[in-house]
Amino acid sequence: MAARPTKKPAAPGRTASRSVGRGGADLRRRLLDAARRQLVQHGYVHLTMRRVAARVGVTATAIYLHFKDKDDLIHALIDEGMEALQLALEASDERAAPPRARLEGLCRAMIEFGVSNPEYYEIMFLLHPQRMSRYPTDKYRRARHNLERFADAVDPFVKKGDPLMATHALWCLLHGIISLRLAGRLDSSLDPDEFTDEAVTRGLRMLGA
Amino acid sequence: MAARPTKKPAAPGRTASRSVGRGGADLRRRLLDAARRQLVQHGYVHLTMRRVAARVGVTATAIYLHFKDKDDLIHALIDEGMEALQLALEASDERAAPPRARLEGLCRAMIEFGVSNPEYYEIMFLLHPQRMSRYPTDKYRRARHNLERFADAVDPFVKKGDPLMATHALWCLLHGIISLRLAGRLDSSLDPDEFTDEAVTRGLRMLGA
Amino acid sequence: MAARPTKKPAAPGRTASRSVGRGGADLRRRLLDAARRQLVQHGYVHLTMRRVAARVGVTATAIYLHFKDKDDLIHALIDEGMEALQLALEASDERAAPPRARLEGLCRAMIEFGVSNPEYYEIMFLLHPQRMSRYPTDKYRRARHNLERFADAVDPFVKKGDPLMATHALWCLLHGIISLRLAGRLDSSLDPDEFTDEAVTRGLRMLGA
Amino acid sequence: MAARPTKKPAAPGRTASRSVGRGGADLRRRLLDAARRQLVQHGYVHLTMRRVAARVGVTATAIYLHFKDKDDLIHALIDEGMEALQLALEASDERAAPPRARLEGLCRAMIEFGVSNPEYYEIMFLLHPQRMSRYPTDKYRRARHNLERFADAVDPFVKKGDPLMATHALWCLLHGIISLRLAGRLDSSLDPDEFTDEAVTRGLRMLGA
DNA sequence: CATGAATGAGCTTTCATTCAT
């Protein structure tokens, strides 16, 4: 029933979502939400099936009605994350704006996403793919899509040299900012927001803007 | 290198004694090496005492002769890593060189270190401190020391603005480059070395060099 | 008896269901019984979850479905014991009988209980409370209740002096008798029953009866 | 006090016992002392070889030079305890005193011993013999000797009935008093010393005194 | 007389997962 179609297309979130009455219904949704919360609170390792289930108010067994196994659950989470990021970037991508403003907006949106969705960011970019039983690589395509949006915005600035490389460099900077902030590894004397401002400015300069 | 001599002052690696059974007094070294390897292969959680011991050819109990507990083992690893990085940076820090060359050298050394010591890099910068039982914060001082070296090299380039922030921005870029490479999340069409070159160049430009 | 119905209200022991594998819902009961037996055989420390489980024919893990942890299991045992003793004393407390007969009956019942329920007696009175992770003190209230029954029966005999002290003295005698018998520390040339008779008689005389 | 000869008569531990300088010498003595202290602090179970050794400042291995195994150590402790009790009773046994005073003195000495040597008392009378690998029963002979002293003192009071039984009854009372006190199971509203007085008085009355 | 290094058995506990209902 709707609630996040098992795999592909249309509806984001929950579509019709009529029955939320109390028990049954979109359990899948609630499981994912609980899992996401656990993820950020206790980290990947301590995301246990039992706890997720308990938080939602069902038995651990119930999870297996909706997900093949723990990895499947994580994969679904990654999917969601990818989609969420895509939406976030799309929403703040002002194609009509002047190139510099557009790119700056995208950068800020990216950082904003990472910082305010640490759970997603973690599984999307921090989890070593080798360490979770094979996340189907085609799923990463959506990730590439996001990168392409950046490439598109970066393009106007790159006169000489490979635009792809330039994009990647920017991407690295953004990733560095986000992940160090998430890990609490940024000097505590730095004001996070102020630093973000400066880092983005420098990021643009890096591209020659 | 880096070794971290605790008992045997002399030879780092494993001396001559190739012994495995009793008598292998350099067991500590071998345990650390095995643990480091496990860490990068399976991650923090799945670095198990049993596996580490087995890989070295001893019982799990034997580990406890050299390390108080799992955390102690990890901490020792971090210590080693910190020292190794410090040495690596020190070795390639040509203070006498022109500012630009010096900074570029440091950046390259940093990336080189991260890429060729994934085990160390991971525990040093990717592990959430909250998630491993408190690593004595004073140990992080060495980390700050490394950052300060960068700050020192960055200084000449920053005419206006906070040099600390500039340094951190560069640090973020470097961290992004390393961690994405380690996670295999960099576009496969990119030549790693070439990209490193370009990224470093852009990094310098970011600072106004 | 005493049973401690938690799930199945009816039959104590093990009902009809002799089942061992799945389905044996009275596993809790069987675990408690096994634990009790282990306790008297090997003592508190060597009462291991593994052994208890094995004796019953399940995995150690299964215990944790019924008891939070080892202490929880022990506590449940104490509870049962307290209840059993209370019932035993109540059953043989003939309030209507002449004071001497009543008190004598209680003494005999107490000894009888201790001697024929060594497992219970041990955890109830021989275990140092400091040495088992805090048994909720309110649970000891039932113990006091038993003592009060004795105090009530002792009262008529104590003309002068503190009845509480007299009761405790009697209690000490009874405890001494039971625990030395349980530990096999009573001279083997003594006939246990005969000795009990005499000791009780002397106990009453101790009170002035 | 001779240091407790290893087994039988002649040479006590170290013979001349000259060197107590610092390290070596009467290690055996110090081990026993440490063990006894551990016993009372952490209980029988947590009396570990390692801890005992550490407390004394030697390796666990060193213990095995002086004791066959853990049981042997405990046995030695029991021996000491028996001897200590014997000495304590002997010291306070005023054979010349009037019967009542003599017996009362013995009772008090016994209680005093138990209460102030909980470590000894525990292993001597509270440890189930079945649970420690066979303590040579002949060692218990010394225990019997102590009992006989009581029997001797009790004798004058027993006009009718078996004096042995009477003695045992008294013994039970004393044991009850001591063990309940040690276990902290005596009503906290009772003043220990006062109670001891009363209990002893009643104990004598129990014998007809 | 004593150590340092190591073992092997065992402990409690937790986890993902399954199966019958």
Add this chain to the structure above:
DNA sequence: CATGAATGAAAGCTCATTCAT
């Protein structure tokens, strides 16, 4: 659609004990 009962594997750790030195 969901549960309750159970499993098997594994984890971190501790203990008594031994052996070579």
